[in-house]
Amino acid sequence: MTPLWQRLSPLARGVFLLAVLAFVALPKQSRAIEVDLSSHLVAITAGFSGDKILLFGSINSPGEVLVVVRGPDADFKMHRKEQVAGIWMNTATMRFEKIPSFYAIAGTGPLEEIASPTTRALNGIGFDHIGLELPVTKAAGRIAEQWKDSLLRNLLRAGNYQLASAEIVFLGEHLFKTEFELPANVPTGSYSVSVYHLREGQIIDARTTPLSVSKIGAEAEIYDYAHHQGTMYGIFAIVIALVSGWMGHLAFRKG
Structure with missing residues (x-):
């Protein structure tokens, strides 16, 4: 059977191509920014020692670019x-x-x-707008600031918080790229990578793309087993420790 494309007349083919080009081109003209990642999955294996994520994109008009990478929410005890x-x-x-x-x-x-301060506050950008403030029922004033500063120091030292440590490089007038480093102890879960195109302190367009950090292989199976079968995992670990100690004792006796 002759393919449908070959059965169309030259005029019909031309009209079809023009329609496709118009459909593809028009949405792009309305987008001030386009972004993507080198990979949307970071796989943590037994030998994982950290990784780098490359983000690249383009803007269609002059302005500033801001990238925010946010990991899954968690509780921290200080x-x-x-x-x-x-x-x-x-x-x-x-x-x-x-x-x-x-x-x-x-x-x-x-x-x-x-x-601008309003832009940062409305979009939760910066350490002052991501929920680090303690309720007054827990701590207030100088005491609350001391706890917050201690938490930030620990997270910055671990590499899990990074403020303006990555550089955005423009490759020409419109194309840009940047890299983020993920430490060896990077938390697993679903991340959001938000990219903002700003002008005069205001956001004129934004894009958000997902990033997943996940354990795979034997390490993932052990991790899941330890969290879902904690009692059995503990017993198994004790048995292994006892057997290892007994075999070491036998080895030294023979020596």
């Missing part, structure tokens, strides 16, 4: 240690609930210069 009778002990504990487990920003300029 401890304050003090010397009591010469011994360091935990004297206070604070729990931060449902805050990003990973947060990184890259921009074509300092965050405070390319995004």
Whole structure:
């Protein structure tokens, strides 16, 4: 049977192609920014030591570009240690609930210069707008700021929070790229990568693309088993430790 395309007249083919080109071209003209990732999946295996994610995109008009990578929300518990009778002990504990487990920003300029305070507040951009503030029922004033600063220091030191550590590079007038580093202890889960096109501190367009960080292979199976069958996993670990110790004891006796 002759394919439908070959059965069309030259005029019909031309009309069809013009319609397709118009359909493809028109939406792109209305989009101020286009983005994509080098990979939408980061696979964590036994030898995982960190990874880099390449983001690339284009803008169709002058302006600034801001990229925000946000990991799944998690709870964090902080401890304050003090010397009591010469011994360091935990004297206070604070729990931060449902805050990003990973947060990184890259921009074509300092965050405070390319995004207005209103834009940052409305879109949850920056450490001051991602839910790190403690309720007054837990802590207030200077005490609350001390807990928040301690949490930020720990997350920054671990590499799970990165502020303007990545550079956005333009490849010509419209194309740009940037890289984000994921540490070896990067949390697993679903991430969102939001890219904003700004002008005079205001967002004129934005795109969000997903990123998944997941354990695969034997490590994933062990991780799932440990979390879903905690009792059996604990017993199995104790048995392995006892057997290993007994075999080591036999080896030394023979030696």
